Amino acid sequence: MGQQQVGQHQPAPQQPQMQQQPHMQQARVTEVAPAATDLGEAWARVLAGLPPNQRAWLTNSRPVTLHESTAIVAVPDDFTRGQLETRLRPDLERILTESFGRDIRIAVTVDPSLDPEQQQAPQHQQPQRQQPQQQQHPLQQNPLQQNPLQQPQAPQQQYQQQPVQRPAQQPPAIREPLRTDGAYQPTIQSALTDPDNGPQYNQPPAQPQYEQQSQQQHSPFGQPLGSVAPPPNGSSQPATEAQGEARLNPKYTFETFVIGSSNRFAHAAAVAVAEAPGKAYNPQLIYGDSGLGKTHLLHAIGHYVRSLYTGARVRYVSSEEFTNDFINAIRDDKASQFQRRYRDVDVLLIDDIQFLEGKIQTQEEFFHTFNTLHNANKQIVISSDRAPKRLEALEDRLRNRFEWGLITDIQPPDLETRIAILRKKAATERLTAPPEVLEFIASKVQTNIRELEGALIRVTAFASLNRQPVDLSLAEIVLKDLIPEGSKPEVTASMIMGQTASYFGLSIDDLCGSSRSRVLVTARQIAMYLCRELTDLSLPKIGQQFGGRDHTTVMHAERKIRQLMSERRSVFNQVTELTNRIKHQAKQQ
């Protein structure tokens, strides 16, 4: 969709019978005009339908693309964005909804090249503007509606040809990942390429030119952040103090994230946000069921921002930790420390926001945190297990804030994507499994990627313990127990803890207590591992079940048991036997 198209469309013809009505032009659109066929046409109706004082805000703004129910609109500066997100939003969304005959919401992004002052700048000041103006704007290419397999190289090359663009001014395009051969490829630059990933992932798309600059850059955070160095490999970046602050899992990068139709939009938006934090879509909200990659994307944004902007302050936190931290801060009279921790950041990544439901005081605190960050153009990325409007026990004003930005969902992956995820997982974890086994596992585990990975680990661990090759018959045996036929019974943490305790001849108190005897530690870790694998509980929630342990203890337990399963037959057998017992009990309930 091009800019010219937008201008070409005329408002819907006026209908005489509507003349008595208030909001005349809108009513005409609603009741008479046929549904708009593209965003350009709908935008023309927006311009015609708004009173002049509101329309003035749209002079230098323009519609970019329509993805499902989200219309992306680019504006020249933060101030205009604020106006669109708050004052103009209801009218814009109403007219767009009427135009398309279905619910449409807007997401606003800042593209400084739309600022007429920039466009008129003398050539020597703005050399980079010459080329792009003759070309199509990356945001106009509507890449989300193209078949990635047919996508020409143009958008990416265009970036390459452009000399020197500051990241802050880089139009935060939502770009389609490049796929050349049907295999899923990462969208992010070679510098983030994981050397362990093998040649099949080593065809990174061309990079925006700015990433190759090593000159003084101004961050989107309003202060110089030193040079924007070529991004280091996300997973091999040394653990600096800031890295520790950010608390990012080194494995969760864009590089290790497999893109499929179920997560393409969320991924593309995440990349856009990471490339222009605070400028692109603020907040970005990612929602979807458990185990579909929300946390992975949040961490990937954090890594990528940190690799692009030296010194950027990124903080990842789950909503439960935020809540606990807040409660502790009140208890210990450390409110200002708490506020500094969450407000003095450039990017706040907040996971599982649904946990704030019903927690009035924490919501209040988060509301102020959100406002402080948003007003300072700091990026906020939120994940949730539901769309904001379904977070019924969240205060309206918070839900309303979430609607300001871009809302993207992640759906369960299709078979092709599940296979690609397994292939990638096998490569990164150095697990050997032939394609038919990967396909078999992917066909059996359909809705949760955490379970999918767990199944691969079980199969390869079983083969390694028995010194057998990983083949189809072996996979069938292992998965028969793991995935029973028929509907999935609901497993709870208390079932897992009860079964684990009785299997090891312990009590639940033992599992929750502080004893570090070897049997107890293993039993506790197995129970935590099974909670992770068989339930939808988050890491902090699992930690809470086990006597209020930290989420990092659960993470450690998960890793440890995965490793022990492939090294010790006894552990593998214990986990398998316990899984059977737990699933059996769940089926009886």
Ligand SMILES: Nc1ncnc2c1ncn2[C@@H]1O[C@H](COP(=O)(O)OP(=O)(O)OP(=O)(O)O)[C@@H](O)[C@H]1O
């Ligand atoms: N598209 C993907 N490519 C590669 N790995 C993925 C993808 N999606 C999810 N995963 C992996 O699946 C596992 C679960 O993902 P993650 O923890 O991000 O899910 P989630 O949606 O945050 O779940 P929850 O709501 O339970 O916290 C992780 O190991 C993650 O790396």
